[in-house]
Structures are given as structure tokens and as C-alpha cells.
Amino acid sequence: MTNLSKLxxxxxxxxxxxxxxxxxxxxxxxxxxxxxxxxxxxxxxEKEFDVKVNIQEMPYTQQIEKLRxxxxxxxxxxxxxxxxxxxxAAVVQNLITPVKSMQENADKYINSAISAFTxxxxxxxxxxxxxxxxxxxxxxxxxxxFETFDEYYKYSKEHTKDGNFGLLAKFxxxxxxxxxxxxxxxxxxxxxxxxxxxxxxxxxxxDGAVQGVEYIKKFYTEGLFPAxxxxxxxxxxxxxxxxxxxxxxxxxxxxxxxxxxxAGVDFGVVPLPKLPNGKDMSSFMGVKGYVISSxxxxxxxxxxxxxxxxxxxxxxxxxxxxxEIPPIKEVMADSIIQDNAIASAIATQASxxxxxxxxxxxxxxxxxxxxxxxxxxxxxxxxxxxxxxxTDHIHNQIExxxxxx
Numbered sequence: 001m002t003n004l005s006k007l008x009x010x011x012x013x014x015x016x017x018x019x020x021x022x023x024x025x026x027x028x029x030x031x032x033x034x035x036x037x038x039x040x041x042x043x044x045x046e047k048e049f050d051v052k053v054n055i056q057e058m059p060y061t062q063q064i065e066k067l068r069x070x071x072x073x074x075x076x077x078x079x080x081x082x083x084x085x086x087x088x089a090a091v092v093q094n095l096i097t098p099v100k101s102m103q104e105n106a107d108k109y110i111n112s113a114i115s116a117f118t119x120x121x122x123x124x125x126x127x128x129x130x131x132x133x134x135x136x137x138x139x140x141x142x143x144x145x146f147e148t149f150d151e152y153y154k155y156s157k158e159h160t161k162d163g164n165f166g167l168l169a170k171f172x173x174x175x176x177x178x179x180x181x182x183x184x185x186x187x188x189x190x191x192x193x194x195x196x197x198x199x200x201x202x203x204x205x206x207d208g209a210v211q212g213v214e215y216i217k218k219f220y221t222e223g224l225f226p227a228x229x230x231x232x233x234x235x236x237x238x239x240x241x242x243x244x245x246x247x248x249x250x251x252x253x254x255x256x257x258x259x260x261x262x263a264g265v266d267f268g269v270v271p272l273p274k275l276p277n278g279k280d281m282s283s284f285m286g287v288k289g290y291v292i293s294s295x296x297x298x299x300x301x302x303x304x305x306x307x308x309x310x311x312x313x314x315x316x317x318x319x320x321x322x323x324e325i326p327p328i329k330e331v332m333a334d335s336i337i338q339d340n341a342i343a344s345a346i347a348t349q350a351s352x353x354x355x356x357x358x359x360x361x362x363x364x365x366x367x368x369x370x371x372x373x374x375x376x377x378x379x380x381x382x383x384x385x386x387x388x389x390x391t392d393h394i395h396n397q398i399e400x401x402x403x404x405x
Contacts, residue, residue, distance in 0.1 A: 037318035084116035113327035116355035118195030125289030181212035205387035285353035
């Protein structure tokens with residue numbers, strides 16, 4: 001073989017090697033400070049499938065926005081993490097594609113988490129994390145958490161005095177109040193069998209919604225909640241009263257664990273109690289999930305990757321590293337979750353929770369319904385009229401929103 005032939009062969013091999021390497025690259029956008037949770041899974045995946053996985057951390061709420069530019073430019077990710085309430089816009093704009101294997105893998109996850117990533121009868125993401133509100137109680141004040149909401153009400157009536165309170169919750173906000181309304185039959189938007197929301201069917205002023213608001217209203221009208229927890233700073237006031245040990249119990253999310261711990265409160269965490277109709281109190285749930293970009297170079301490889309790293313053994317490792325609850329049934333039933341009181345409570349409540357609607361029209365709901373709740377619980381307007389007014393306002397805003405699309 002001549003030197004020229006050898007050089008050509010060497011160049012050919014180098015080029016082929018380079019092309020092969022390029023074909024086995026997988027670009028993944030992970031959430032900030034969360035890549036440590038998948039380090040072992042990624043290493044094992046790379047070794048088993050001879051793939052180079054490039055991890056870049058980025059705030060999960062910003063990833064879809066960045067994909068809009070980076071995807072068409074060819075510099076975006078194959079796999080990324082998004083909150084489920086961005087799903088609707090991402091699907092409508094064709095930014096992500098269905099995860100085909102989830103049709104057969106769905107049973108491995110809790111139903112509410114799958115529902116969060118379902119649209120048009122297809123599943124567009126692999127649920128990674130769930131979070132929802134739970135009951136925090138001061139163990140020095142309540143020795144054993146109550147099973148029913150009526151018991152918390154009774155305790156509050158007996159212990160609300162001298163600047164001290166029983167149960168506190170920000171029920172003038174639909175995010176916190178929804179759990180007391182949904183078990184009576186309220187809903188934000190109706191959903192069909194394929195997981196699609198009907199934004200023209202708003203269930204926030206039906207009989208169930210009225211019944212739920214009438215029940216929680218008595219905490220305000222009977223002086224069991226301080227006036228300071230109404231409005232934008234309400235949750236800060238609730239946090240202050242709990243950390244100062246002036247409130248026996250509060251409804252809050254897992255983000256409160258760290259500040260309550262630092263404040264030296266000896267607290268417990270349990271799922272939300274039963275309502276007077278015998279049903280468990282529900283809650284809104286947020287879900288983060290892995291999705292696949294429409295510009296992914298190898299969709300099948302991307303699917304293989306997210307299914308691989310969400311195997312129970314790797315999800316358990318991720319929980320240890322990040323303390324985020326994976327909505328995988330096998331992991332939620334494992335001792336790693338069950339023996340952790342906080343994680344167990346969140347996992348149980350998540351199974352009773354409803355994903356926040358993921359369609360863009362949801363942005364038109366928050367303002368009107370929160371205003372109506374404030375008018376209702378403070379007695380400035382009767383419940384039915386306030387809720388009906390909010391529903392009418394929501395319909396009008398959605399109509400205006402759609403006309404401007």
C-alpha cells in the first residue's frame with residue numbers, strides 16, 4: 001500500500017470514527033443542582049450503550065423558552081426537564097414529541113403524574129418529580145395529628161386566643177383552597193378521556209365549589225384565622241406564626257421543610273385530612289418530567305435514556321441525592337420513601353392530588369378566582385355570587401386571550 005493510500009485510509013477511519021462519535025452523542029438539559037441525582041444512571045447508560053451523554057444544568061422553568069431558539073438552530077437538547085404546566089404550550093407549538101414507550105410503561109407511575117403529561121390521548125413526558133401541599137403540625141402542641149378536618153376546626157376553636165392559633169391555611173388562594181373544593185365536585189377545566197381540557201367548561205362556581213368554600217369560610221368568619229394571612233403576604237404571615245410556635249398546624253408545601261427545620265420547630269408532616277363528606281382532602285400537584293425535543297437527533301435513543309434513568313433503582317438514588325419525590329409506584333412503596341415521614345406524606349398526598357391544568361388558558365384563572373375567594377371568605381360577597389362572577393370573568397378573559405392568539 002502506498003503512503004498516499006495509507007493516508008487516505010487513515011483519514012477515512014478518522015472521519016468514520018468522528019461520525020460514529022457524533023451519532024452516539026446525547027445532549028440533556030437537567031434542572032439546576034439536580035444532575036447529581038442522575039450521575040450514576042448516566043455513567044451506567046454510557047457504559048452499557050456506548051453513548052456519550054452531555055449534561056447541562058438549567059432552571060427547568062426556562063428550558064422550553066430556550067428550546068424555541070436552540071432547537072431550530074441545532075444546538076438544543078435531545079432530552080430536557082419541564083414543569084407539566086408548560087406542556088400544553090409545548091405540544092401546541094410542536095416543541096416536544098410523544099414518548100411512545102410510555103403507553104406501555106404508564107402503569108409504573110401514579111395516575112395523577114401520568115395525567116399531568118397527557119394530551120391528545122398521548123403521553124409526552126416521563127414523570128420525574130411530584131410536589132404538593134401537606135399538613136405540617138407542631139408536635140409540642142398537637143401530640144397526634146388529626147384524621148379529619150373537623151377535628152382541626154374543633155382544636156382551632158379551643159386554642160385560638162392570646163395571639164395563638166390552631167390550623168392556618170391560605171384559603172383565599174385557589175392553589176391552597178382547591179383541595180377543599182375538588183372532593184365536593186369542583187374542577188378548574190373539564191377533561192375528556194384523552195386528557196384534553198375543555199377551557200369552556202369551568203367548574204369553579206358549581207354546587208361543589210360553593211359547598212367547599214362555605215366550609216372553609218367559617219375559619220375566617222369565626223376569627224380562627226388572623227386578618228394578616230389575607231392577600232399577597234399571607235403565606236409569609238403563616239410561616240412566621242408557625243416558626244414562632246404560635247400556630248399548631250399549617251398547610252404548606254415541601255419547600256417549607258428547610259425553613260421550619262432551621263427555625264427549630266419540632267414538626268411532623270402528614271397527608272391532608274378527611275373532609276366532612278368522608279373524602280380525603282385533595283390538592284393541586286406540580287410535576288416535573290423528562291421530555292424529548294422535536295429536534296432530537298435520535299428519538300429512540302432519547303426514549304431509551306429517559307426510561308433507563310427512571311428505573312426504580314436509579315430513581316431511588318436520585319431521591320437520596322435531591323430529596324425530590326419520584327412518582328414511581330415501586331419507589332413510593334419502598335422503605336426509602338415509607339421510612340421517611342416527610343417523603344411518605346408527600347407521596348401519599350400526591351396520589352390524591354390533581355395536576356394543575358397545563359393549558360395556556362390556566363393563566364386567566366388565577367386572578368379572578370383568588371379575588372372571588374377573598375371576597376367570599378371575608379364576607380364581602382356571598383359565596384355563590386362571588387364564584388359565579390369569577391367564572392364569568394374567566395370565560396371573558398379566555399375569549400379575549402384566544403382572540404389575540
